[in-house]
Amino acid sequence: MSERITKWPGVELSAADLSEGKVTQTRFRPNAKYAWSAGEAMSRFLAELQDGRLIARTCHSCKRTLFPPRMFCEECFRPTDTWTYIQDTGTIETFSVSYLDTDAKRIPDPILVGVISLDGASPKMGMMHYFGEMTKEEIRIGMRVKAVWKPWEERRGSVLDIKYFAPLPEGKK
């Protein structure tokens, strides 16, 4: 490899070569738009969010309470059986303190985001969401949290109907 090959192909460009038009180039801006039908399980899930509740599906074969809910069990490969409500409380499984937004741009105030395993669902099952009413120094794995819902009139049938998860006061379930 290193001995036999003397020239490795590739000509490096700088960001300015492109942005200042120093190299021949062509540009295109796609304008793609999508609408997703939410399907059977997610339609019910989103409707329940609007009512301030979290819903799961049970599988009678593996005895799991599946969240997010789905109409078939990927493990048993059979239709799931019943709808069941779970709690809007849970435990922080992991989190990040992010100084990046979706476009990898820096933001001064970090976003607290992570995974919450929810009470009533099978172990380790939960969702990603934001955290609030806590500082980046206070947040920790294992912290008990509870959903803070938007006011009813602001809910749209979206995971954003939950504003964030906040610390669950000691002694409360």
Next chain:
Amino acid sequence: MKTVGVIGAGMTLFRRRLQETGKEMCFEATKMALDSAGLTRADVDMVVNGTAPDAFDGVHMKGEYLADGCGGYRKPYTRVFTGGGTGVFSTIAGWWHVASGLADVVLVVNEEKMSSCQPHPQSVFAHIWDPILDRPLKPNLVWIFAMEMNRYMHVHGVKKEDIARVAVKNKRNAVGHPCAQLADPNITVDDVLASEVMAWPVQRLDISPPSDGASAVVLASEDFIRRRKIKDRAWISGVGWCIDSTMWTDRDLYFPEYVARAAKQAYKMAKISDPRRQIDFAEPYDPFDYKELHHLEGLLLARKGEAPILTREGVTERDGDLPVCPSGGLMGVGNPIAATMGQKIGELFWQLTNQAGKRQIPQEVHTGVAQAWGDLMQYGSVVVMSS
């Protein structure tokens, strides 16, 4: 099943931006691989292309677009895509073309041109998320790695400095790699720990950057290799691959079970019962420094939580007992997603045929393992190769 060997490899420079188009990069890497094997396109029966989301290059049907550069013109040709797992998976796809007896010689060509996507390929990564559960939260891809890293650190009590050692090792290893984008002979653990926080616990120097690049390998049947008296060859002795659910909030992220399943499949085929003793060196997927540790455990080369200790003790250095990422990995050479085949399969070939030059592992090596990982923290692909 036919025995399959790797008989040639090639790659372009890995850089943040290359002037060459995707097709041109593929041609360069493919030509180099064919030349190194002493073959021409006329010897090639079939071609496999591996490349990640179309949205990076901005060309849907990217596999078809790249076909001419991959030597695929008017030949049986397939593009495969398993996210970041493509870096090792495309070789598995090439392997089954030959192992089945369908082909004697197969080209495997991987490409990624991430610089085309403006202003940053990160905006395209946003399209991998579940549109209902995840996307309304406007996630950044670094988030999930930060969450996985934090979970891994929490479960095993791993310190950030032990993770930073991986970045230092790989960026230093890459100094011997002619294609490397981020080699640094002087980097220290303190540099990594002092770098800008992106999404804690992930800092700037914990991450490999986006890159442009292409890589290629030539696979051939044992019959062909013996008939043509090809001396530089390394045998593919085991392959494995496995997918977990996209419902990534339903599993404990501290251990990549899907990698372990892929590894067990590959080890069974390679008749490896004690990977830590029977495997001489490893090229696990390292887009982030902690991923090398996570994957060493997934590959069963370290017990759960042991990989940071092995790293601290120098076991994974190039001259250690189990050299890991002697190529410099993604952390040092760069991360043009699918094209990282060059540091994974390519490096196994170069090390096993004693062609790695400055990067050659000092002790004799007979068996190596390469692994890639991708999609929503759910895909593992593993190849074992032997001299």
